[in-house]
Amino acid sequence: MSEHAHQETVFTYGAPQLKFGLGASEEIGYDLSLTGAKRVLVVTDPGIAATGTPQRVAEQMARFDIRAEVFDQVHVEPTDASLQEAIDHARAHGPYDAYVAVGGGSSIDTAKAINLLMTNPGELMDYVNVPVGEGRDPVNPLKPLVAVPTTTGTGAESTTICVLDVLAQKVKTGISHARLRPTLAVVDPRLTLTQPAGVTASAGMDILCHALESWTAKPYAAYPRKQPEQRVPYCGANPVSDMWCSRALQLLSHAFRQAVHHGDDEDARYDMALAATFAGMGFGNAGVHLPHANAYPIAGQVKDFHPDDYAGDEPMVPHGMSVSLTAPEAFRFTFDTNPDRHVEAARMLDPDAPMTDDPADLLPTVLSRLMRDIALPNGLGAVGYSDADVDDLVTGTMKQQRLLSACPKEVTEDDAARVFRGSFEIW
Amino acid sequence: MSEHAHQETVFTYGAPQLKFGLGASEEIGYDLSLTGAKRVLVVTDPGIAATGTPQRVAEQMARFDIRAEVFDQVHVEPTDASLQEAIDHARAHGPYDAYVAVGGGSSIDTAKAINLLMTNPGELMDYVNVPVGEGRDPVNPLKPLVAVPTTTGTGAESTTICVLDVLAQKVKTGISHARLRPTLAVVDPRLTLTQPAGVTASAGMDILCHALESWTAKPYAAYPRKQPEQRVPYCGANPVSDMWCSRALQLLSHAFRQAVHHGDDEDARYDMALAATFAGMGFGNAGVHLPHANAYPIAGQVKDFHPDDYAGDEPMVPHGMSVSLTAPEAFRFTFDTNPDRHVEAARMLDPDAPMTDDPADLLPTVLSRLMRDIALPNGLGAVGYSDADVDDLVTGTMKQQRLLSACPKEVTEDDAARVFRGSFEIW
Secondary structure, three states: OOOOOOEOOEEEEOOOEEEEEOOHHHOHHHHHHOOOOOEEEEEOOHHHHOOOHHHHHHHHHHHHOOEEEEEOOOOOOOEHHHHHHHHHHHHHHOOOOEEEEEEOHHHHHHHHHHHHHHHOOOOHHHHOOOOOOOOOOOOOOOOOEEEEEOOOOOOOOOOOEEEEEEHHHOEEEEEEOHHHOOOEEEEOHHHHOOOOHHHHHHHHHHHHHHHHHHHHOOEHHHOEOOOHHHOOOOOOEOHHHHHHHHHHHHHHHHHHHHHHHOOOOHHHHHHHHHHHHHHHHHHHHHOOOHHHHHHHHHHHOOOOOOOOOOOOOOOOOOHHHHHHOOHHHHHHHHHHHOHHHHHHHHHHHOOOOOOOOOHHHHHHHHHHHHHHHOOOOOOHHHHOOOHHHHHHHHHHHHOOHHHHOOOOOOOOHHHHHHHHHOOOOOO | OOOOOOEOOEEEEOOOEEEEEOOHHHOHHHHHHOOOOOEEEEEOOHHHHOOOHHHHHHHHHHHHOOEEEEEOOOOOOOEHHHHHHHHHHHHHHOOOOEEEEEEOHHHHHHHHHHHHHHHOOOOHHHHOOOOOOOOOOOOOOOOOEEEEEOOOOOOOOOOOEEEEEEHHHOEEEEEEOHHHOOOEEEEOHHHHOOOOHHHHHHHHHHHHHHHHHHHHOOEHHHOEOOOHHHOOOOOOEOHHHHHHHHHHHHHHHHHHHHHHHOOOOHHHHHHHHHHHHHHHHHHHHHOOOHHHHHHHHHHHOOOOOOOOOOOOOOOOOOHHHHHHOOHHHHHHHHHHHOHHHHHHHHHHHOOOOOOOOOHHHHHHHHHHHHHHHOOOOOOHHHHOOOHHHHHHHHHHHHOOHHHHOOOOOOOOHHHHHHHHHOOOOOO
16 A cells, blocks of 8 residues: 555545335335435336326325426436426426436436436536536535436446437437436335346346446545545545445346346346345445446447337447447457456356366456356447447547546557457457 | 334434545634634633644634634543533623534533523533433524544544433433434544544544444434434434445554554544544444443442543543443344354455354454454453442443444343453453
């Protein structure tokens, strides 16, 4: 622990409160009553609204003298336009004392954006990350936000970011500040029982990559020392994030395939929900890097791909799928920054996998075998990309400087191109 | 995960935000500025005040336009009288927007009590646990509280309790409510470098027993299902507390002896501070049981013992020491509730320990060897107790029903007597 004059010596950790287990989502009225809230907005998307869950959540609050309304027009994979519509709705019908988001990352992130613009001055683009927006810090605290994930793989219930597509610029970016973190995460595995296999597979790869990327991220002590005003929630790999992420990997090793192939197995759903929660609690403080950076153009530049088990007519590459498609190659690229960690991660994920001739191949091999088993598309080629697209994909990746800076080694355009090219066919 | 109609299915987890590392205590002014605080009370004891640290913490706040005062009359091992003195001081000199506690568990708990009575109606005994006090719940949120532990072993920075001796009744009891939890824990290993060997040993045993007791506590799912209004922070062993506690045990296995014998070893101090933080984050949600229940009368009924390395003329058994003295016997008693966990705990603490003839002896043996190595007193006899005291000690233990109910098996008076009798000489 010797201290170099200019090296970082401090890491930070923050997380929402957590209520986990079957039936946890039936206590939200009580939890909100402790905040003194009288008017609450429940934020969800049309698909989740159709299950009746958001309405049940709203109704339970009446018992505690809380008036709850439901906004069910969240756009899956939010855009600046969809967030503005949500903000406009809240401005017209509010104010609110608290928010409850019920759904996937899109619902949770939309609620974060509503909460931000209802408590702080200005407009959406004021807060969007530079260079797309102005990257301003919120000056006021936000209202309480209860995040109720219905998928196993968002982590959004634990994070300080809101991800959105800025349509005019065809770029996916984010709003990122500590004040955005939900106050309470309510994780009820019962809500995930109906998650179809394709969604479980994609969202599960999001969890998995959250955990792997945080585990391999540039360590907090490798950064120059920050002033307290400069500290951001993603401080690099640290003892606390390492703990959460490694436990998430261990849970996934037995629960992931089972939850995809036997979605009615409650134990597998419980462990997937626990893994998702743990990965969120971990990556929400360490950060993610190259696979997530690549995910932005892979999703943003989609051509004509329509994933199994997702509703809607628009072409899309689901977030978790877009993260996973370059993950094997990305971890082959980062192997030399910390061979032990990469091997250990592979062993946590698949304790029985035989060592590969080149240890750098172990984690990529374990990942590709898993991705094949859970029926993900076989690489970028299978979602409609070809070599002609590499330049545009690389351009999209290189815009994600915040994510790339968390990578344990520098990523050049050539490096990014090589990773994309190695990902057209995974197995 | 099959659900029995009346069994608990939900666990909860909450923790303060955390800032950890060398120099973390130099950023408190900035951290408080984010709360909008203008007047802050720094709470500490005379011994810590003499190091100059609380004054330095107060002075750094001026840079952020925050007026900070120091109250340095915390009584080590608080009493109702000492808490009342602190509350009266705050009432006379406040109000305050936030609090910073710098010191051991006594300073942190005193700050919790001040914060409670400055934000909520009534008096101290209204909030003290039944049957000693009235056990009322605070109705208002408390102000932000930054907890800066200077010992490695309190966990108070993470917990929802304030421990005190009620002098007239010669009983140690507590105030226990979720609202008491500090908002931010600032753990700076630099502040622990001067912690003397005797304090490191006792406080370290407190960490160790926190972790072991939470690891072996009755699991959350073994309780009957609660209504949300009935939920308390200590919900029993759960996947999150298990994770924190097992990591704490692993850290202690290499750092504890080293930190006691080579207090200038910065790496050992770092790991002890990390272990203390992790154990606090874990036990703050699971709970502790028999060793902590026994600690109350062992400390409360002290005769004439004066521990090495502790200032002051009054006889006292330091908290961590009082917890440790019956720990080996207590874990022999609980072994049959979960043999695997007890063996696993022993292995995490001492991977090289040879298996004992009776596996139930493994953890007690590992503990007693450690306690001897770090020069703790050899059992209750060495701190002034004899067989004649057993009835009074048992009476004191049986009053701690909240703690005993977390024990994985029922504890009768005979059981308690047997544990005390087996603890007069540990090695």
